[in-house]
Amino acid sequence: MLPIVHRNIGWIEVICGSMFSGKTEELIRRLRRAIIARQKVKIFKPKIDTRYSEDHIVSHSDLKIPSLVVENVWDILEQSLEAQVVGIDEAQFFDEDLVEVCQKLANMGKRVIVAGLDQDYRGEPFDPIPQLLAVAEYITKTHAICVICGNPANHTYRKTSDEARVIVGSDDVYEARCRNCFVLPREKESPVKITKRTSRKKKRSNE
Numbered sequence: 001m002l003p004i005v006h007r008n009i010g011w012i013e014v015i016c017g018s019m020f021s022g023k024t025e026e027l028i029r030r031l032r033r034a035i036i037a038r039q040k041v042k043i044f045k046p047k048i049d050t051r052y053s054e055d056h057i058v059s060h061s062d063l064k065i066p067s068l069v070v071e072n073v074w075d076i077l078e079q080s081l082e083a084q085v086v087g088i089d090e091a092q093f094f095d096e097d098l099v100e101v102c103q104k105l106a107n108m109g110k111r112v113i114v115a116g117l118d119q120d121y122r123g124e125p126f127d128p129i130p131q132l133l134a135v136a137e138y139i140t141k142t143h144a145i146c147v148i149c150g151n152p153a154n155h156t157y158r159k160t161s162d163e164a165r166v167i168v169g170s171d172d173v174y175e176a177r178c179r180n181c182f183v184l185p186r187e188k189e190s191p192v193k194i195t196k197r198t199s200r201k202k203k204r205s206n207e
């Protein structure tokens with residue numbers, strides 16, 4: 001996707017989806033084209049993700065591009081002042097300030113391209129990606145293929161019984177699954193019960 005926008009204006013693009021859906025590949029593809037056009041590009045990833053490389057972002061298919069590792073999301077702002085294009089990979093590992101940092105960069109006239117998981121292994125929205133989606137100009141949802149049945153996969157299934165939200169791993173720990181084949185650990189024990197729930201919004205307004 002090449003946004004039909006214009007000089008001197010920034011914007012935010014988000015590439016999100018499950019693991020093995022090609023998010024990083026798509027991020028690298030967009031950044032490469034900007035580099036070929038001799039735009040000033042800066043690329044970042046959080047310190048937590050050292051699965052493949054310390055100083056590159058690397059896709060599962062072994063595409064790679066040099067990147068800077070940052071501990072704090074505000075470091076991205078500081079180090080991007082000269083950049084025209086800012087790429088951020090594994091964005092779900094940053095805290096909620098990511099949204100403010102991306103907004104500031106876009107307001108400064110930069111193209112900001114962010115890739116990240118939109119759901120955790122329980123299928124819950126993975127902050128701060130949902131908040132970023134709300135303010136982004138362009139959203140691309142990538143899909144993997146379900147390893148069980150071959151349907152498009154929207155979920156990341158954890159094969160181990162660990163319950164921490166963040167466990168860094170690859171296909172040794174995770175696999176892509178579709179809605180039908182994605183079963184939450186707690187539902188394995190007790191089949192899905194349909195209980196009537198008051199909508200959260202309604203509840204709030206009654207308080």
Ligand code: ZN
Pocket residue numbers: 146147148149150151177178179180181182
């Ligand atoms: Zn499936």
